[in-house]
Amino acid sequence: MTDTDLLIAGAGPAGLAAAITAGQLGLRAILVDENAQAGGQYYRQTPLRLGATQKPAGQMRRGAERIARASDVARVRLQASVWGLDDRKRVWIQSAAGSEVLNPRGVVLATGSYDRPIAFPGWTLPGVLTAGGAQALAKGQIVRPGTRAVVAGTGPISLVVAAQLDLVGVKVVELVEASTVPRLALLGPRALPYPSRWRDLPGLLRELARAGVVLTFGSIIRSAHGAERVERACVVRVGRDGRPDESTARLLDVDLVCVGYGFVASTELARIAGCALRWDPGHSQLVPRHDGWQETSVPGIFVAGEATGLGGAEMAEAQGTLAAIGVARRLGRLTERRADALAQPIRRRLRYWKGFASLLAQGFPIPAATSWLVHDDTLVCRCENITYGQVRDIVDAGARVLNDLKMGTRCGMGLCQGRICGALLPPLLADQTDGRFDRTSMFTARPPVGPVSVSGLAST
Numbered sequence: 001m002t003d004t005d006l007l008i009a010g011a012g013p014a015g016l017a018a019a020i021t022a023g024q025l026g027l028r029a030i031l032v033d034e035n036a037q038a039g040g041q042y043y044r045q046t047p048l049r050l051g052a053t054q055k056p057a058g059q060m061r062r063g064a065e066r067i068a069r070a071s072d073v074a075r076v077r078l079q080a081s082v083w084g085l086d087d088r089k090r091v092w093i094q095s096a097a098g099s100e101v102l103n104p105r106g107v108v109l110a111t112g113s114y115d116r117p118i119a120f121p122g123w124t125l126p127g128v129l130t131a132g133g134a135q136a137l138a139k140g141q142i143v144r145p146g147t148r149a150v151v152a153g154t155g156p157i158s159l160v161v162a163a164q165l166d167l168v169g170v171k172v173v174e175l176v177e178a179s180t181v182p183r184l185a186l187l188g189p190r191a192l193p194y195p196s197r198w199r200d201l202p203g204l205l206r207e208l209a210r211a212g213v214v215l216t217f218g219s220i221i222r223s224a225h226g227a228e229r230v231e232r233a234c235v236v237r238v239g240r241d242g243r244p245d246e247s248t249a250r251l252l253d254v255d256l257v258c259v260g261y262g263f264v265a266s267t268e269l270a271r272i273a274g275c276a277l278r279w280d281p282g283h284s285q286l287v288p289r290h291d292g293w294q295e296t297s298v299p300g301i302f303v304a305g306e307a308t309g310l311g312g313a314e315m316a317e318a319q320g321t322l323a324a325i326g327v328a329r330r331l332g333r334l335t336e337r338r339a340d341a342l343a344q345p346i347r348r349r350l351r352y353w354k355g356f357a358s359l360l361a362q363g364f365p366i367p368a369a370t371s372w373l374v375h376d377d378t379l380v381c382r383c384e385n386i387t388y389g390q391v392r393d394i395v396d397a398g399a400r401v402l403n404d405l406k407m408g409t410r411c412g413m414g415l416c417q418g419r420i421c422g423a424l425l426p427p428l429l430a431d432q433t434d435g436r437f438d439r440t441s442m443f444t445a446r447p448p449v450g451p452v453s454v455s456g457l458a459s460t
Helices: 013-024 058-073 131-140 157-167 181-191 201-210 268-272 313-330 336-363 368-372 388-396 402-409 421-432 454-459
Strands: 002-009 029-033 075-078 081-085 091-095 098-109 113-115 128-130 148-153 171-177 214-216 219-225 232-238 244-253 256-260 263-265 277-280 285-288 301-303 379-381
Touching: 002 013, 002 081, 002 313, 013 029, 013 058, 013 098, 013 313, 081 098, 081 268, 098 313, 098 454, 113 131, 128 131, 131 148, 131 157, 131 256, 148 157, 148 219, 148 232, 157 171, 157 201, 157 256, 171 219, 171 244, 181 336, 219 244, 219 256, 263 285, 301 313, 313 336, 368 421, 379 388, 379 421, 388 402, 388 421, 402 421
Parallel strands: 002 029, 002 098, 029 075, 098 301, 128 256, 148 171, 148 256, 171 214
Antiparallel strands: 081 091, 091 098, 113 263, 219 232, 232 244, 277 285
16 A cells, blocks of 8 residues: 555646646655556657657647656656546556555546547448547557548547648548538637637648648538448538438548547546536536536545546646645645635636637537437447447337446447447437437446456455
């Protein structure tokens, strides 16, 4: 049982900010991340074996600086995962050395988010990737995941992914944006207070235009086709009724489909610790409830970054900084007055970036049309090989929450532990059953939240 002031789960922008601030405040902190390098998706670093010939971009360079600062003041443990947490702040960690239990005085959950899954015919074919997966290969590994691609989704991330694919030699045939030009035009004036977020947009659009990328609005991916991997993709416009307009269907010859319709907060650790949740209507998901110090309903457990709701790296860093101040305040290392003084400019920054997050949520909502893509034979739980028809039979028999589906179909009992079907099914079923299915329901979260060796379990 190891004793420390603060354990931070996740070394992305929020976790790094929490570690840096904790060190500045004299707290002993341990920063844990399951990846081989810190930085998360936003500050993803080129692997050392590739980095010698790669000139770091500004974002990567800033990430390297943040990682170095955090490493100077905190104990950084990489390739280690937090797989358990209870309401007494006991933390279970798995690494190559085995499992151990830590007993920190405070915990910051900076567990981030993952790509929101969308089911459609052919979505399990090799060659269909999430936007984050494609970005990790192109940006983090300098790998070309295909030769001809269509990028379909909503939000600025699609532009970034398309550009990164182009840099590694993928021909991006088309970028299919679900939002419409009129919707984005209405929000244009509200974007003016955030010039830093749009500074790179003209250059990015010029780069994609030079690469011959066709940009289409008001459309979504309909299906992927191929014998053993993707050979074609079908794209349709979204009709006035909010559903796919099948009369507009057209096929693209591609071997790579990148799908990015937003993100899902990683809340498993917060849930097993008993943290209260709240519904985030802007992103249609449950996230941990927290106070002005980022502290959850469980004393001593704080949350920061994308795990609290989606808002980008700047918002995550502000929350990570605020959470570390909150921990120091709770532990008596800061007086109330001093903590408030330190928090005041951070809260101003946080309000600013929350405004930007709200703007993005309104400009690039999750398209309701994606709930109308499945057929009865479409897989919706790929781990357990469950089709939509099987799920619908259970709902017709009276299932109203996800745990009902687990008992009737084994949905949520596979290797992903319900991360995919658990995010995919509630909105799909709620839309297609006229609200009879609870879109706010979740599978019960239990440890371990990730793979753990039997010897590791035995040692704890």
